[in-house]
Structure formats: structure tokens, C-alpha cells
Amino acid sequence: MAGSNLHAVAKEAGVSVSTASRVLNKAPGTVAISAATIARVRAAANSLGYVPHAAARMLRTGRSRCIGVLGAHPSFFAARGHFTGEIMAGLMRAGVELGYHTTLLTGWEHFVAGGDIHADLGSADGLLVLNRDLYQNPAHMDTIRRCRIPVVYALEHPDGDPDVVYARPDDEQGGRLAVEALRHAGHERIGFGRNREWQGIFGRRQRGWETAMRAAGVELRDDWVFNETPDPQCVAELGLTAIIGANQSIGRTAHQVLADAGVPVELVVFGHLDERGAPLQDDPAVAHDLAGCIARAVHQLVGLIEGKTIDRQILAPMAFHPSTTALAGPTR
Amino acid sequence: MAGSNLHAVAKEAGVSVSTASRVLNKAPGTVAISAATIARVRAAANSLGYVPHAAARMLRTGRSRCIGVLGAHPSFFAARGHFTGEIMAGLMRAGVELGYHTTLLTGWEHFVAGGDIHADLGSADGLLVLNRDLYQNPAHMDTIRRCRIPVVYALEHPDGDPDVVYARPDDEQGGRLAVEALRHAGHERIGFGRNREWQGIFGRRQRGWETAMRAAGVELRDDWVFNETPDPQCVAELGLTAIIGANQSIGRTAHQVLADAGVPVELVVFGHLDERGAPLQDDPAVAHDLAGCIARAVHQLVGLIEGKTIDRQILAPMAFHPSTTALAGPTR
DNA sequence: CTGAAAGCGCTTACAG
DNA sequence: CTGAAAGCGCTTACAG
Numbered sequence: 001m002a003g004s005n006l007h008a009v010a011k012e013a014g015v016s017v018s019t020a021s022r023v024l025n026k027a028p029g030t031v032a033i034s035a036a037t038i039a040r041v042r043a044a045a046n047s048l049g050y051v052p053h054a055a056a057r058m059l060r061t062g063r064s065r066c067i068g069v070l071g072a073h074p075s076f077f078a079a080r081g082h083f084t085g086e087i088m089a090g091l092m093r094a095g096v097e098l099g100y101h102t103t104l105l106t107g108w109e110h111f112v113a114g115g116d117i118h119a120d121l122g123s124a125d126g127l128l129v130l131n132r133d134l135y136q137n138p139a140h141m142d143t144i145r146r147c148r149i150p151v152v153y154a155l156e157h158p159d160g161d162p163d164v165v166y167a168r169p170d171d172e173q174g175g176r177l178a179v180e181a182l183r184h185a186g187h188e189r190i191g192f193g194r195n196r197e198w199q200g201i202f203g204r205r206q207r208g209w210e211t212a213m214r215a216a217g218v219e220l221r222d223d224w225v226f227n228e229t230p231d232p233q234c235v236a237e238l239g240l241t242a243i244i245g246a247n248q249s250i251g252r253t254a255h256q257v258l259a260d261a262g263v264p265v266e267l268v269v270f271g272h273l274d275e276r277g278a279p280l281q282d283d284p285a286v287a288h289d290l291a292g293c294i295a296r297a298v299h300q301l302v303g304l305i306e307g308k309t310i311d312r313q314i315l316a317p318m319a320f321h322p323s324t325t326a327l328a329g330p331t332r
Numbered sequence: 333m334a335g336s337n338l339h340a341v342a343k344e345a346g347v348s349v350s351t352a353s354r355v356l357n358k359a360p361g362t363v364a365i366s367a368a369t370i371a372r373v374r375a376a377a378n379s380l381g382y383v384p385h386a387a388a389r390m391l392r393t394g395r396s397r398c399i400g401v402l403g404a405h406p407s408f409f410a411a412r413g414h415f416t417g418e419i420m421a422g423l424m425r426a427g428v429e430l431g432y433h434t435t436l437l438t439g440w441e442h443f444v445a446g447g448d449i450h451a452d453l454g455s456a457d458g459l460l461v462l463n464r465d466l467y468q469n470p471a472h473m474d475t476i477r478r479c480r481i482p483v484v485y486a487l488e489h490p491d492g493d494p495d496v497v498y499a500r501p502d503d504e505q506g507g508r509l510a511v512e513a514l515r516h517a518g519h520e521r522i523g524f525g526r527n528r529e530w531q532g533i534f535g536r537r538q539r540g541w542e543t544a545m546r547a548a549g550v551e552l553r554d555d556w557v558f559n560e561t562p563d564p565q566c567v568a569e570l571g572l573t574a575i576i577g578a579n580q581s582i583g584r585t586a587h588q589v590l591a592d593a594g595v596p597v598e599l600v601v602f603g604h605l606d607e608r609g610a611p612l613q614d615d616p617a618v619a620h621d622l623a624g625c626i627a628r629a630v631h632q633l634v635g636l637i638e639g640k641t642i643d644r645q646i647l648a649p650m651a652f653h654p655s656t657t658a659l660a661g662p663t664r
Numbered sequence: 665c666t667g668a669a670a671g672c673g674c675t676t677a678c679a680g
Numbered sequence: 681c682t683g684a685a686a687g688c689g690c691t692t693a694c695a696g
Binding site: 053054055056058059064066071088101102103123 | 385386387388390391396398403433434435455468
């Protein structure tokens with residue numbers, strides 16, 4: 001790199017290495033140093049383009065200012081969709097804010113193959129887990145625990161453990177929001193479409209729907225929930241006039257299938273926002289700020305690393321975004 | 333981490349730290365060590381769960397086994413599309429193969445804001461540039477050069493510099509491929525649709541189209557290329573029977589606009605493959621293996637870092653993927 | 665074939 | 681207010 005080290009800076013400033021280190025590292029006021037010394041060391045560091053050697057610092061302090069991100073299998077990242085971009089945006093934003101690096105733990109594949117992730121985690125001060133396969137496997141969890149570094153979960157997280165730290169969208173509240181929007185437009189009989197993926201997230205969205213529907217005094221039946229694609233005849237018989245899609249694709253498909261079968265329904269989906277906060281889908285949607293959520297998780301993690309008190313369980317509220325055309329009322 | 337160090341391993345094995353280090357690091361046969369010693373050190377390291385301290389090793393060797401990835405602004409990652417996922421997949425694949433970590437240089441935003449990226453690059457052995465804003469700015473290039481670490485470009489790269497190292501899809505060959513496919517179906521008058529984004533990539537695709545068309549003896553005119561959306565009347569007058577879209581969105585839109593105006597054309601787009609190598613779009617497409625390309629770029633970079641001889645300019649061939657329905661011939 | 669020693673660059677008690 | 685010294689864990693000439 002730049003090549004100059006503390007020794008050179010100290011020499012240039014005419015002070016000892018210790019003093020140079022103190023000037024450059026200690027928060028002003030924390031330690032007594034003369035103003036003249038401070039000025040000379042700063043000037044020397046500047047003129048030499050001094051950049052602290054990260055490895056040396058880490059060896060000494062035991063901190064790398066680097067967090068590991070345990071994502072999913074590459075094929076997940078390679079899946080269609082907006083997902084990865086939001087995650088990246090959140091990671092970078094928080095990294096810049098906090099002065100931390102972000103390492104993709106490329107060892108993940110080794111890890112799930114029964115390999116040893118210790119080497120990969122070795123230089124991370126903390127671990128951000130974005131992966132639900134992981135914590136559902138006790139052996140994997142044990143491996144992570146042995147690393148003895150703070151762990152924060154985003155997106156999905158182990159349930160029922162009060163010590164777990166996470167930040168995620170409030171999917172249940174999102175489900176209630178979707179019901180509210182449709183009820184406001186006059187709908188009373190509202191179905192819920194999901195699939196068997198993402199049990200945690202889709203499950204919470206469904207629970208929100210259930211809660212809001214029950215609160216509105218609607219008698220729910222199991223067949224108001226469909227998997228993947230609804231049966232138009234069944235929807236017609238149940239008299240559903242609207243559906244909520246646990247994601248955009250499920251909602252879109254269901255909407256289309258029903259329309260084609262002459263059973264039109266109104267649709268609200270769970271969707272995404274773009275980087276300017278505008279909804280990414282044309283359908284009316286309940287959406288979360290995923291990038292913001294990831295960024296908050298990183299803040300939690302750095303808080304843990306640095307021993308600060310933090311909110312250990314963050315639920316980020318979702319918001320309803322109407323489409324360009326207002327929600328229509330029941331047509332049947 | 334695990335807490336045990338070389339010292340502990342050496343003690344357990346009854347050898348010196350030097351010997352333990354040699355056993356654990358030198359390639360077998362490189363250095364003379366007795367078989368018994370090797371066995372004892374290996375056993376000790378295993379039983380203690382020894383993991384080398386990355387920072388200490390780096391401080392000593394000056395190598396971090398970590399490469400920096402200078403991507404784009406988060407808003408780019410957050411854009412719709414398949415892009416980021418393929419990049420991630422390529423990075424992870426190569427990282428695992430080569431035993432290198434991958435650091436997202438979160439300092440990019442600081443960098444373009446005129447900040448100093450040295451601190452971020454400090455611990456990277458090499459730099460992968462995925463960003464075209466960067467090398468078009470002399471000041472940024474200068475900053476990178478001062479880091480004195482090897483640099484490899486993927487996706488886009490500076491033109492005309494014979495020393496530059498890159499791996500990217502062969503877009504020009506892809507353009508020729510698209511023409512071939514359409515000519516094979518009987519088309520002779522083939523237009524090209526692009527926009528003003530991605531000058532480098534779209535320009536090369538266009539150049540491939542030009543080359544193949546000229547080679548086929550077709551007299552090209554400037555108005556066979558349209559920006560964003562074609563003028564149906566113009567297309568009809570020119571007698572174009574097919575178009576090539578520089579990406580899927582441009583191609584799709586143009587195809588639709590022309591069909592709506594009663595000027596149907598056959599369409600081939602530039603597209604993507606999913607992680608199993610299947611095309612991601614319904615239209616007939618010329619597609620590249622972007623993840624593979626990124627992985628090859630990482631291999632180049634690690635080759636440079638480790639002083640091996642490498643292919644300095646890699647052009648990965650693209651392939652034509654017909655859709656489920658074969659290409660139709662000219663209809664007008 | 666093996667070990668003792670130096671040193672990578674930094675931070676931090678400790679001693680003035 | 682400042683400096684000399686120890687030591688983080690490792691690798692590698694150097695000397696046996």
C-alpha cells in the first residue's frame with residue numbers, strides 16, 4: 001500500500017511511535033496531548049499519506065472491524081428478483097456509516113458440506129446470518145456458537161429464543177395492513193395465497209391476515225388459504241372477492257388464473273421498494289424497506305461487538321402502497 | 333476464535349513453533365521434515381482445532397488472501413434484474429475454489445465522493461473492478477494505481493490499453509451469433525435496438541451485428557439502429573423483418589410496439605442464464621454465463637497476485653438459445 | 665531434519 | 681505530557 005508506517009510518521013513529526021499512535025487513535029480529550037504535538041503528528045500523517053496497517057492493528061487489538069455475512073447458496077443469489085440488490089445496498093450503507101468492512105463468507109458452501117467455517121470466521125468481529133437453512137440445523141448452530149462472536153439474524157431468525165438478536169420486517173403487521181386496505185375498499189371475504197417456501201416469513205404474513213380478519217369478525221376457514229394457485233371454482237363458491245399474495249409472483253399468478261376463469265378478484269401483494277422508496281411492482285402492495293432492515297441489523301451487530309446496548313429485536317413496520325388505480329370494491 | 337495458537341500446537345506435538353509452522357504451511361515435499369514429526373503436528377493441530385490467525389499471518393507475509401470488489405453504487409445493485417445474483421455466484425464460486433475471501437469495498441461511496449479509498453484497499457491483495465464509472469475518471473484511476481495492487485476488470489474495462497487485464501463475455505461474437513440465427517431463419521433485413529446506457533457493452537453487441545450483416549453483404553444504414561423504441565413506420569419502410577435487442581427489455585418493448593402498430597418482426601434479445609445454465613427469458617436469446625465470467629476474472633486476479641502467468645484478456649463466448657418455438661421467417 | 669531468534673506494524677500499560 | 685518496551689501470532693532466513 002502507501003508504504004508509510006507509524007514509525008515514519010513519528011520520525012517526521014519528531015515524536016515517539018507511542019505518541020503518534022495516541023494522537024491518531026485516541027478520541028480527542030480522552031488523553032492529554034499537547035496541541036502542538038497533535039498538530040505536528042496530524043500534518044506528518046497527512047503529508048505521508050499514512051494508512052494504518054489493518055492486520056497489525058488487528059493482531060494487536062483483536063478486532064478486525066470486519067463483519068462476516070453468511071448468506072445463502074449462490075443459486076439463491078442467482079434467483080430472479082430484487083432481493084440481493086436490496087441486501088447489498090443495506091450492507092454497504094451500514095458499512096460506510098460504521099466504518100466496518102463486509103466479508104461474504106465464501107466458505108458457506110464448505111460449511112454446509114460439513115466443512116469447517118472457523119477459518120472463514122476467523123477474521124470477522126461478528127456474523128450476520130441471512131440464511132434460514134443454517135439455524136435450523138443444530139450442528140451448524142453449534143459450529144457458529146463455538147466461534148464465540150456476536151451473531152445477528154436478518155430476514156429469518158430462530159424462533160422462541162429470547163436471547164436471539166435480529167432485525168426484520170414486521171410481516172405480521174404487513175398482513176394486517178393488507179387486510180385493512182382491502183376492507184377499506186369494501187372487501188370482506190379475503191383469501192390468502194402462499195406456497196411452501198419461506199415458512200417463517202409467509203407464515204407471519206398469513207398470521208397477520210388471520211388476526212385482522214378475525215378482529216373484523218370474519219369466520220375463517222382453512223380453504224381461504226391456497227397454495228401456489230387457487231381453484232377458481234372453490235374461490236367462487238367461497239365468495240372471496242379479494243386475495244392477498246404472500247409475494248408478487250403468487251399474487252399475480254393467482255389473480256390471472258382467477259380472471260381467466262371468470263372469477264375476478266381484487267389483489268394486494270407483498271412487494272418491494274426500489275432505492276428511492278418507490279414500489280417496484282404495479283400491483284397494490286404492502287412493502288418493506290429491506291435495505292434499511294439489513295442496515296439496522298448491521299448496526300445491531302456492531303453495537304454487540306462494541307459492547308453497546310441495543311434493541312435486540314427490531315421489527316420494521318411495513319407500509320401499504322396503492323397502485324396508480326385505486327383498489328376496486330367487490331364485484332361479485 | 334478457537335483460541336489455540338501455533339505455540340500450543342507445537343507444545344502439544346513436542347516440537348518448536350518453527351517446525352509446527354513448516355508442517356502446517358509448506359507444501360509436502362517442499363521441505364524436509366520427518367514423517368513422524370508431520371504426523372504428530374497434524375494430530376496436535378487437529379485435536380486443538382487450530383486455526384491460523386489471519387491477521388498475524390498477514391502481518392508477516394503481507395498477503396491477506398482477500399480480494400476487494402469495487403462494485404457499483406448500491407442503487408445499481410438494487411436495480412431490478414438478475415445481474416447482482418450472477419455476480420455474487422461467480423465471486424463465491426471462485427472464492428471457494430481459490431481459498432480467497434471477498435470483501436465488498438464499502439468505501440466506494442466515499443471514494444467517488446472524493447474520499448480516500450486506501451484504507452479500504454489496505455487489506456486486499458487485489459482489486460476486481462465491476463464498475464465503469466471508475467476507470468473513466470483519471471483521478472480515480474490514479475488513486476487505484478497508487479495502491480499498487482493488481483487490478484482485474486470484469487463486465488466493462490478500459491479500452492485500448494494492452495496491459496489491462498479483464499474477463500468479459502464476447503459481446504461482439506454474441507452480436508454475430510444473433511444475426512446468424514435470424515439469417516438462418518430466412519431474415520435478411522435485421523435491425524438493432526439499443527439505448528444510450530452501457531455504451532461499451534451495447535456498442536460491442538452492435539458492432540457484432542454490423543460485422544455479421546456486412547459479411548453477409550447487406551448494405552447497412554444508420555436508421556437500422558434505433559434508440560429505446562423503434563418508429564413502426566420507419567421499420568416498415570426500411571422493410572426490416574427482424575430485430576435484435578441489446579437487452580431483453582429493449583427487445584421486448586420494441587417487439588410489442590411494432591406488433592401493436594401492425595409491423596410484426598421476429599426478435600432475438602441478449603439475455604441471461606440461470607444457475608443451471610437455462611435461459612432466463614422466453615424470447616430467443618444470445619446469452620452469456622456471467623457468473624462464470626466473474627469467476628474467471630477472480631482466477632486472473634489471484635494469478636496476478638501469486639505471480640502466475642495468466643490469460644490477460646479473456647473473452648467468454650456467448651451462445652444462442654432458441655425459445656420453445658423456433659424462430660419464424662420473414663412475414664412481410 | 666530441527667530450533668532459536670528476528671521482525672512484520674501496531675497499541676497500551678508502565679514509568680517517568 | 682511523552683517515551684521505551686513488551687507483545688499480539690506468525691513465517692522465514694540462519695545456524696546448527
